[in-house]
Amino acid sequence: MRLSLVLVVAALAVPTSLPAQSVRGQLTDSITKAPLAGAFLTLVDERGVEKARTITNNAGEFLLTSPAAGAYRLRSKRIGFRPYVSTPLTLTAGGTISYSAAVDPIPIALAEIVVQGERQCDVEAGASVAAVWDEVHEALAAVSWTSRDPAYWYAVTRFARETGPGGRPRGPDSTWRDDGYRLIPVKSAPPEQLEREGFVVVDQDGWTYHGPDADELISDAFLRTHCFETKPGRGETEGLLGLAFTPARDRRLPDITGTLWIDQGTAMLHHLDFTYVRLPQEVVAPRAGGRIEFMRVPSGAWIVRDWVIRMPRAQMRQRPMAMGTEVVVVGFQEVGGNVLEIKTRSGTIVYRSESASEALAATPTNAPLPAPATISSAPAPAPASAPAAASVAPATAPGTTPARAVGLARNRNSNVIEGAEIEASTANDAYALVQDARPTWLHSRGIISIRDPDAGVVQVYLNGNPFGDVNKLREIQRLEIRELRFFGAADAQLRYGVGHAGGVIEVSTGAVAPTGGEPIAEPSPASNSNVLKAEEFEESTAIDLMALVQEFRPTWLHSRGVTSIRDQSAGQLRVYLNGVSAGDVNQLREIRVSDVKELRFLPAAQAHARYGVGHEGGVIEVLTK
Structure with a gap:
């Protein structure tokens, strides 16, 4: 058995400086007039395709930057409420417009949905399926967005175990700690690859099992190849409403069937149960599959909290009476993880499990990975293999x-x-x-x-x-x-x-676990060429930040050169305004010096660690008063 990791290639690109076009504003509740903090907001084009996404801050404020000039609408979907869609907005190249909206808090009555409807191979065809899918899609899109915004520090316990065919453990679990900022908590192969090859891939080294991530579940490829129906919860899922999916009838590749469960009262996404079907060599393993549990944190972001995947171990055995051979499942390998604690960059605890205190003290950080198991009896049809670490566990496992x-x-x-x-x-x-x-x-x-x-x-x-x-x-x-x-x-x-x-x-x-107070890796204010504070430029005559940086820190603006052939903006210097992506360096011209208390420059490695792939050109962080 082998553990196979999906390689996510960071392609290198030729940077081009393109003008950014943005819309900024505020969302408020139309009844209470209170700002809508932690609300997701998207920019959709004339065909309804999402082009940008962000989350409002505590004041309900937002900034969205489109990839190109054109006509767009703002769409805000709070889970459990009807979506808000703005009138068309025209964004011109390099321009920024202001737009604020008062959103009517109209709840969705999921409790009235008939949950045993007809199986639909188009999620928009049936009323009940469409209503549930709208809530599921918004939560999964939020999970996907959060996974690319490394604003949270995770303390995670990972585990691996061997079980018999019925699930009985064979020996003790292997457990180890894996702490740090997570860019992609659960990562699968690209949707187009899964559509083409299936969720279980056979090669000369064995079988690779891919688990579903948020990007896969909301992809066009997944919707093309699966049919959906609503179902009621029973037993442990009592009070939940399920959106079940199965492979389309004409699909023959190894695939998954499963159910996305949401709370019928709040419409919050709860968890996903899935099972592998149509396994190669007609292997029958009903327990092959897994579970992914989701959670909304107080800021409004969504995360993966717990996950597990079970992969069968099979052997080729002789049938009785010399009647040929058959493939028999002799056990399973389970791998997964549990989030013990989540902190913001300032050290604020946003989640802590009941067992966190004991587990944080008992489980060694960055303990050894378990040695790969070996099937001794030959010929085995295929040693099971875990999907990419990213398929079943948070990415970013340094050390x-x-x-x-x-x-x-x-x-x-x-x-x-x-x-x-x-x-x-x-x-x-x-x-x-x-x-x-x-x-x-x-x-x-x-x-x-x-x-x-x-x-x-x-x-x-x-x-x-x-x-x-x-x-x-x-x-x-x-x-x-x-x-x-x-x-x-x-x-x-x-x-x-x-x-x-x-x-x-x-x-x-050099990131370390946040302990509260100042952000991680806060640079020393004394003689720090990567920090520019108000007291240093209070006598400056510069009007905007571009002029200010040119005057005090001109090296920040130097080109980093070609870093990607496929991503034309990978080597581009980016600007973040109060932690929110604002665009390229041209955005500095739109920010007045009088509004700013501090600027920081993050070189390639720090920018990559804090903001993820695509920031190899560095980042200028702007903090306003």
């Missing part, structure tokens, strides 16, 4: 040690560079640091695959996200680094999947 590394002294571990060793180095960047301390990490493994010439290339992962080849190490400053780890071919493919036979260098930058 996790393979099982075989247990017991090595940390200060003598040839696969780790950390702490005092980093501080003592005179290197400027991560590449020079590795050259000095672990030069063998950079050795080429040669061409190991005719079909994939890059299979033997050493790859770099920054805070759990693909960052490129070893040359990207030159972009990470030594002072930003908390730890580096090297994974050889076997461990890299166990952790990140096929295509990593050249090995992986993991880089963890």
Whole structure:
């Protein structure tokens, strides 16, 4: 059995400076006149396609930037209420308009829905299916958006266990802690790939099981290949309303069937139960599948709280009386995780499980991954394999040690560079640091695959996200680094999947668990070239921030060059206004100096760690008064 990780390629692109067009404003309740804080808001084009999404702040304020000029509408959908849709708005290239709206709080009566309707292969065809789907879609879209906004610190316990065919454990669970900011809590393969290949993929190394993530469930590909019907909750799902889905009749690939459960009173998404069907080689395993539980945090964002996936282990056995062979399920491997605690960047606890105190003290952080299990009886039809770590567990797992590394002294571990060793180095960047301390990490493994010439290339992962080849190490400053780890071919493919036979260098930058008060990695105000505070520019005659930065920190505006062939904005310098994406550096011209108390510059590694893939050009953070 192998653990296969889906490779999410961060393609490199030619940056182009395009004018941004935005709409800013405020949402309020039409009855109470109170601001609608934590409300999701989308910008949709003339065909109703979502082009941008954000969440309102505590004052109900928002800023949305469209990818191109044109006619758009604002759509706000609060779960449990009818959606608000604005009149058409015209956004001109480089312009910003103001638009505020008072939203009528009209509740949706889900309790009146007839929940045993006809099976629909078009979610908009049946009234009951359409009503439930609207609530489910909004929650899943919020989960997807939140996963790309690393504003929360997670303390997570992950686990792996072996069970018999009936679910009885075989030996103790393997558990370990995995803490940090999560960019993608649950990640599957791209929807088009799942439509083309199915949810269980067979290759020469075994079977790979893909779990469904939010992007997959709301994708056009998933809607094209599945039919839906509403169903009532019974037993443990009493009080819940289910939206069940099954593969379309003409679909023959391995797939999933399942039910998305929402609260019938509040319309809040509760959990997803799913089962793998049409398994290869006609394997029958009704328990193969999993569960993903969702939760809305006080800010209005949605997260994945708990998850588990069960993958069958099968063997080929001789039938009695020499009647040939048959495939028999002999057990399951279960992998999953539980969120113990969630904090904001300022250290505010937004969620804590009942068992958090005991678990946080008892479970070791970044403990070893369990060694891959091996099926001893041959020929097995296919060792089961977990979907990408991202398919069943939060991405970004820096510092996790393979099982075989247990017991090595940390200060003598040839696969780790950390702490005092980093501080003592005179290197400027991560590449020079590795050259000095672990030069063998950079050795080429040669061409190991005719079909994939890059299979033997050493790859770099920054805070759990693909960052490129070893040359990207030159972009990470030594002072930003908390730890580096090297994974050889076997461990890299166990952790990140096929295509990593050249090995992986993991880089963890200096984020630590928030403890309250100041944001993480707050730069020192004294002589900090990456911070510009009001007291430094109070005598300036600059009117807007572009002029101010040109006067005091002109190096912030330097181009970072070509960083992606496929993403034309990957190397572009981005601007964030009070934590909300505002666009490229041209947005600085629209912000008055008199409104600002502080600016901060985040170079590539810090911007990548804080805001995720696509910020390799750096970020200028603007904090207003």
